Amino acid sequence: MLAPGGRLIVAVNHPLIYPLAYPGGGYFATREYSEDYTFSGQSAVLTFWHRPLHAMTDAFTAAGFRIAVISEPRPAPGAHELFPDVLKAADSTFLCFLFVVLEAV
Numbered sequence: 001m002l003a004p005g006g007r008l009i010v011a012v013n014h015p016l017i018y019p020l021a022y023p024g025g026g027y028f029a030t031r032e033y034s035e036d037y038t039f040s041g042q043s044a045v046l047t048f049w050h051r052p053l054h055a056m057t058d059a060f061t062a063a064g065f066r067i068a069v070i071s072e073p074r075p076a077p078g079a080h081e082l083f084p085d086v087l088k089a090a091d092s093t094f095l096c097f098l099f100v101v102l103e104a105v
Contacts, residue, residue: 002104
């Protein structure tokens with residue numbers, strides 16, 4: 001539990017990622033899904049929970065937090081050179097994560 005005035009910074013997948021990656025999955029759906037990844041030669045299954053933005057913000061405020069900031073960062077400098085296929089023509093539309101700053105009330 002955070003003391004009143006304490007801050008919690010949360011990084012979540014942007015809710016647009018799920019319907020873009022899984023057409024037909026629906027933005028307003030709330031669901032769990034898993035994806036296979038390889039990190040340093042090791043296979044791993046990561047599980048995510050998709051929720052629309054309003055469901056996330058409603059849950060934060062219902063838990064007693066005040067939302068101080070919601071940030072949608074652009075790709076890092078140099079990302080277009082490192083990942084040209086992923087980021088082509090995505091100068092202003094690339095959204096991957098949301099950063100949410102919550103304050104305990």
